Amino acid sequence: MKKPKIIFIDLDGTTLDDGPGLKFWQKDTTEYTRKTLLELNKTIPVVASTGRGAKESTSKLVSNFGPETYIAWNGAKTIENGQVVHEYAFSKENTQKLFDELARNFCFVVFNSDGRNSSFARNKFLRLFMGFAKQYAKPYKAFKNDFTIYKAFVWSWSTRRIQKLAKKWQEQYKGIFEIAITGSKNNRLEITPADCSKGSAEVRYCLSKGIDPQDAMHIGDSLNDASTKGKIGTLVAMKNSVQELKDIADVVTEYECDESGLAKFLEQFIEKTEN
Incomplete structure (x- = not known):
């Protein structure tokens, strides 16, 4: 599989693997997933792209595995290092x-x-x-x-x-x-x-960093992740995804979110150092 230059990850049903059965506002990442994402972030930017809002609770979640940088509300707001760099509201x-x-x-x-x-x-x-x-x-x-x-x-x-x-x-x-x-x-x-989606926001973010969107990867589990298809180079569906997303995805993970499937999938992109 081609190594991506940037990876966008959904949160609910994708990244938040701590506490199966909990309400969505109670969920977090396991220590294993946090460590994996922190290590990966050293060589490949990992950016959360979520339907969750630009709120303190979201900032706290993403800060556990990297900078306070994320795409919120399906692209309506983009936060970079704690600052709003793009927002798009209804008239x-x-x-x-x-x-x-x-x-x-x-x-x-x-x-x-x-x-x-x-x-x-x-x-x-x-x-x-x-x-x-x-x-x-x-x-x-x-x-x-x-x-x-x-x-x-x-x-x-x-x-x-x-x-x-x-x-x-x-x-x-x-x-x-x-x-x-x-x-x-x-x-x-x-x-x-209109035109405010995860896919559109991720393309805009890639271009702002000089990255070809075709060299990017998006990982998610529901149909609000489908907007990245055709805009981002590789769409990965979690094993627990709705079938409609699996049907259009380029790759489906071997494990579900609650099995730390995201971290297990991403380990392949972590550069190994020889002793």
């Missing part, structure tokens, strides 16, 4: 357009990964079906288009329904919204401004 007009569409279809939504302050459901009854953030969700009527939105995390009570909406909106709002299906069951949506 106020498109924010309202998005919220109206979500409300019309009775969707649950969390904006900017802020479940405590920016989560919404149609009413108190329906929010009981939200799972994540249900204790904080406000009714639609409480929404005010008075803050900057980078990403919407969207779901419904039916997987089939959310998949139908994704297909419809990808056509209806082409050039306005970027809609990525995510989740281990393809039952969640991550919505960002």
